[in-house]
Structure formats: C-alpha cells, structure tokens
Amino acid sequence: MIRYIRRAAAFCLLLLVALLVNAARVQLFEADELDANPANRRNTIARYDQPRGNILVGDRPVTGSKETGELLSFERTYLHGPLYAPVTGYASQTYGTTLIENAEDAVLSGTDSLLAPLPFWNEFTRGRQPGGNVVTTIRASMQQAAYDGLSGRRGAVAALDPSTGEILALVSTPSYDPERLSGTGSAVTDAWAGLNAARSMPMLNRAIRQTYPPGSTFKIVTAAAALDERVVTDVDAATDTPSPYVLPGTRTTLPNEARGCEDASLADAIxxxxxxxxxxxxxxxxxxxMVETAEKFGFNDAGLRIPSGVARSNFDTDMSDDQLALSSIGQFNTTATPLQMAMVASAVANGGDLRRPHLVDRITTDDGDTVRQERSESYERPMNPATAVQLQRMMVDVVEDGTGSNAAIDGVTVGGKTGTAQHGVDNSGLPYAWFISWAQAPDSGRPAVAVAVVVEDAAAERDDISGGGSAAPIARAVMEAALEE
Structure with a gap:
C-alpha cells in the first residue's frame, strides 16, 4: 500500500515540476508574445487607466482627458481640434495614434524612462508614471493666421524660425476634429469611415505628408546652384537665353508667361x-x-523627422537634359512638401545655414519639470553665405518690384518667390498656387520667420490661380503674426 502511495506522490511531484517548468517557460520566453497578443486586453486597460499627458502650445494645453466610466477609463479630448490636428494627430482607443501623439506616445502615456524617479525604475516595477507633457514650438497666433488665411480651401502652410529650425506654424486644410476618433463604438467607426471617404481628404497632413510640384518656387534652388557653381558670376548680367527656349535634344519649346525674358539676367529672371x-x-x-544642391536643401531625404516622419521631397538623380531643364523650374518629377519649401526660404534668410526643423521644444513631467530640452541643430549648408546674400536681395526685389507684391509689409524687409505649378495629364489640372517667403523686422539682426504656402484651389478660375494672388496674402498674415510675437 505504501508503495502505491509513493508512486502517486512521485507522479504528483512530476506534475508539479512540469507545471512550474511550463509557468517559467511562459513567463520567460512567451511573455512578450502574449503581451502583444491582440486578444490580451490587459495592456489596453492599463494604457487608459490614467489621464494621458498633454500637448502644449505655448503654456496652454491643446489636449486633455475625460473620464468615461467604462473599462477604458480615460479618453482623449482636444481643444480647437481642427486647428491643431496637423500638429497633435489623434490618440484613439480604436485606431491608435498619429503625429505627436504617436511619436511621443511613451512620454504622454507615462512609460518613458525619462519620467521615472530613478534609472530603470519602470523596467523593474513594470509600472508607469503620470503622463508627461510635450511642449511644442508652435505659436498660437501664427497657427490661427495660417488657418484663417486658408479658409478651408485645400492647402497647407509651414512656418519656421530660420535661426533655430523651430516650426512656428503647421496647418493643413480642410481639417478634422481628432476628438471624434478618441473613443470606441459606432460613432467612432462612423466618423472614421466618413473622414476616410471624404474627397477632400481632411486627415491628410498636407504640410508634411503631401508632396506637390513646387513650380517656380524651386527656382531659388536652381539660382543657388548656378551661383555656387559659378555658372553665374554677376546676377545683373544678361544671360545667353533665347525666348522661347528649345529643350535640349528635342523640338519642344519652353515658353514664358512673363515678358522681357530673352537674355534676362538672373536677378530679373527671379x-x-x-x-x-x-x-x-x-x-x-x-x-x-543640381542634385547636390537640392539634396543639401533636404530633397531626397527619406529620414527627416520632426519628430513625426516627413514625406520625401523628390529631385530625380538620373535625367536627360530636357528633363533636367523642366526639373530646374520645379516641374517634371520634382515634388516637395510645404515644409521642404519653408526650409528653402529659411536657408536663404539665415545666410545659407539651414537649421534642422523640429516641432517639440521640451518634454516635462506632469508637474512641469523639464526632463528633455530640444536643441537647435544644423541640417546642412546648402549655399555659400555670399550666395545667400544675393538671393536675399533677389527675393526682396520679387516683393518690392515683382510678382510677390501682395506679401509686402510696411517697414519690414520681406523676401519672396511665387510659383504656379502645373500638374495632371498634359497639365490639364488646375495649377497649385505657391508662395515662399521670409521677413525681418528693421530693428532685428535676424529673420523672424520663413513661410511656405500652397493652395489647391479647385473652385478658382484657372487664370486667377497664382502664387502672388492666392498664396502670398496668407504668407503675409503669418509673417505679420510672427513679427507681432
């Protein structure tokens, strides 16, 4: 009898050992897989069991959290949601996160080790801290001026501080209210379906995620290359350029919409x-x-982050001369985001030094203590300082005596460049209106702002669409707000 009891005890012991081994296997080797399993709701419940940290513009939060009284305890709210949607993105219990809500999710959700009281604290305790705050570089008055200027038309505005690379305004219209996507249930899924089905694509961040042919605004890049390569040594000297111009290797002529372009100087051409x-x-x-200069300005960079990813602006690296000619005036396959063209204006305004654009100023704890401060960094030097000075003069002439007069501000030095970009099959689509510019107050030793505006105005008459007519007044309003700051 004792023998059978011993055998039963040994068998039970074996089962216990097997259970312990299996438990260890699950905890040590399968924990990450089980944590990531969509059927495991513990992480989701934990994620929403405390308020999310806030995104701030200046010293004011433009986000918040509200109690739901449900299993997912807290839901994201947004102040002036459509105005700041291209900055904040959305934080949805159903559809995840985008833009700053995504790029700084660890801070906002309280899991970032920067927020912990001691190094590796979160790793040891497998806990989280109260959500931290993300303070942006956006200026509320400039954001509002850009948003009001676009008036719901399809388009975008990007504005930079040329001296630091801080993004001062980032607007895309038409926009949407990210709070409609915050929670769960049929209202959220219906909102998601409606927004994605809308022909105006309100959730597309046109300022950083959409590329357009930049048209004549790209001529600033071409001018920088011509001056740095010593193709042009005197900006006021006549060039040997017929009008119309026959594209190399073809019988196709390139016309001008402007008059007086035959043998025009570089200054007059701009x-x-x-x-x-x-x-x-x-x-x-x-x-x-041309490729070297364009890439120094930021073209062909697929890794630019602000901290959200920015769409790659394109300048082809393998072209025939006729294609190169068209690319040099911002056509053919040349495309750019509004942020990219703001970078072009910024480099000119800042004496040839292009600062890396960034949207986050600092990270703080929920108590407001700074735990990370962003620093200004040089991105590239796309042109010599002397070239930048010459381009500044030419861009000022565009505003004072050229196509960009609608951007002029009394008593302020303003430089600009208009652009009307053709697109569509055989250029049948309505042109995009571009304007890039910068402004410097008379009593300041550095430029206040660089701006890029693009307007896709499908409702306008074709002849009415121009960078000077449609986009320049928006840029002027943003520059005036920057100067008031």
Whole structure:
C-alpha cells in the first residue's frame, strides 16, 4: 500500500515540476508574445487607466482627458481640434495614434524612462508614471493666421524660425476634429469611415505628408546652384537665353508667361519668374550640381523627422537634359512638401545655414519639470553665405518690384518667390498656387520667420490661380503674426 502511495506522490511531484517548468517557460520566453497578443486586453486597460499627458502650445494645453466610466477609463479630448490636428494627430482607443501623439506616445502615456524617479525604475516595477507633457514650438497666433488665411480651401502652410529650425506654424486644410476618433463604438467607426471617404481628404497632413510640384518656387534652388557653381558670376548680367527656349535634344519649346525674358539676367529672371532662363541655367549647372544642391536643401531625404516622419521631397538623380531643364523650374518629377519649401526660404534668410526643423521644444513631467530640452541643430549648408546674400536681395526685389507684391509689409524687409505649378495629364489640372517667403523686422539682426504656402484651389478660375494672388496674402498674415510675437 505504501508503495502505491509513493508512486502517486512521485507522479504528483512530476506534475508539479512540469507545471512550474511550463509557468517559467511562459513567463520567460512567451511573455512578450502574449503581451502583444491582440486578444490580451490587459495592456489596453492599463494604457487608459490614467489621464494621458498633454500637448502644449505655448503654456496652454491643446489636449486633455475625460473620464468615461467604462473599462477604458480615460479618453482623449482636444481643444480647437481642427486647428491643431496637423500638429497633435489623434490618440484613439480604436485606431491608435498619429503625429505627436504617436511619436511621443511613451512620454504622454507615462512609460518613458525619462519620467521615472530613478534609472530603470519602470523596467523593474513594470509600472508607469503620470503622463508627461510635450511642449511644442508652435505659436498660437501664427497657427490661427495660417488657418484663417486658408479658409478651408485645400492647402497647407509651414512656418519656421530660420535661426533655430523651430516650426512656428503647421496647418493643413480642410481639417478634422481628432476628438471624434478618441473613443470606441459606432460613432467612432462612423466618423472614421466618413473622414476616410471624404474627397477632400481632411486627415491628410498636407504640410508634411503631401508632396506637390513646387513650380517656380524651386527656382531659388536652381539660382543657388548656378551661383555656387559659378555658372553665374554677376546676377545683373544678361544671360545667353533665347525666348522661347528649345529643350535640349528635342523640338519642344519652353515658353514664358512673363515678358522681357530673352537674355534676362538672373536677378530679373527671379523677379518676374522666367522659365527659360532658369531651365537653361539648370542645364548649365548640370545634373550632378543640381542634385547636390537640392539634396543639401533636404530633397531626397527619406529620414527627416520632426519628430513625426516627413514625406520625401523628390529631385530625380538620373535625367536627360530636357528633363533636367523642366526639373530646374520645379516641374517634371520634382515634388516637395510645404515644409521642404519653408526650409528653402529659411536657408536663404539665415545666410545659407539651414537649421534642422523640429516641432517639440521640451518634454516635462506632469508637474512641469523639464526632463528633455530640444536643441537647435544644423541640417546642412546648402549655399555659400555670399550666395545667400544675393538671393536675399533677389527675393526682396520679387516683393518690392515683382510678382510677390501682395506679401509686402510696411517697414519690414520681406523676401519672396511665387510659383504656379502645373500638374495632371498634359497639365490639364488646375495649377497649385505657391508662395515662399521670409521677413525681418528693421530693428532685428535676424529673420523672424520663413513661410511656405500652397493652395489647391479647385473652385478658382484657372487664370486667377497664382502664387502672388492666392498664396502670398496668407504668407503675409503669418509673417505679420510672427513679427507681432
């Protein structure tokens, strides 16, 4: 009898050992997989069991949290949601996170080790701290001026501080209210379906995620290349450029909408926006020189983050001369985000030094203590300082005596460049209206702001669409708000 009891005890012991081994296997080797399993709701419940940290503009939160009284205890709220949606993105219990809500999710949800009282505290305790705050570089008055200027039309505005790279305004319209996506249930799924089905694509962040042909605004890049490569040594000297200009290797002629472009100087070509001169100069610079200059401005960079990812602006690296000519005036396959073209204006305004754009100023605990401060960094030097000075003068001439007069501000030095970008099959689509600019107060030693505006105005008459007519007044309003700051 004792023998059978011993056998039963040994068998029970074996079962216990097997249970312990299996428990250890699950905890040590399968824990991460089980944590990530969509059927495991513990992480989701824990994620929403405390208020999320806030995103701030200046010293004011533009986000919040509210109690739901449900299993997922707290839900995201937004103040002036459509105005700041291109900055904040959304934090949805159903659809996840985007933009700053995504890029700084660890801070906002309280899991970032920066918020812990001691190093590795969160790792040891497997806990979280109260959500931290993300203070942005956005200026409320400039954001509002850009949003009001677009008036719901399809388009975008990006504004930078040329001296630091701080993003001062980032607007995309039409916009949406991210609070509609915050929770769960049929209202949220219906809102999601409606927003995604809308032809105006309100959830598309046109300022950083949409690329457009930049049209004549790209001529600033071509001018920088021509000056740095010594293709042009005197900006006021006549160039050997016929009008119309026959694209190299073809019988296709490139016309001008402006008058007086035959043999025009570089300064005049920028002032009145001569296609022929700038296309010819791009070919004279050559593919290698144009690619090098464009990439120093930020084109072809697929890794730019602000901290959200920015769509890659494109300048082809393998082209025939006729394609290069068109690319040099912002057509063919050349495309750019509004942020990219703000970077172009910023580099000119800042004497040739392009600062890396960034949207986050600092990270704080929920008590307001700073735990991370962003610093200004150089992105590239796309042109010589002397070239930047010459381009500044030419861009000022565009505003004072050229196509950009609608951007002029009394008593302020303003430089600009208009652009009307053709697109669609055989250029049948309504052109995009572009304007890039910068402004400097008379009593200041540095520029206040650099701005890029693009307007996709499908409701406008084709002849009415121009960078000077549609986009320049918006840029002026944003620059005036920056100067008031």
């Amino acid at each position: 002032r009145v926006s001569c296609n022929t001169v700038m296309a010819h100069l791009g070919v004279e610079v050559g593919l290698e020189g």
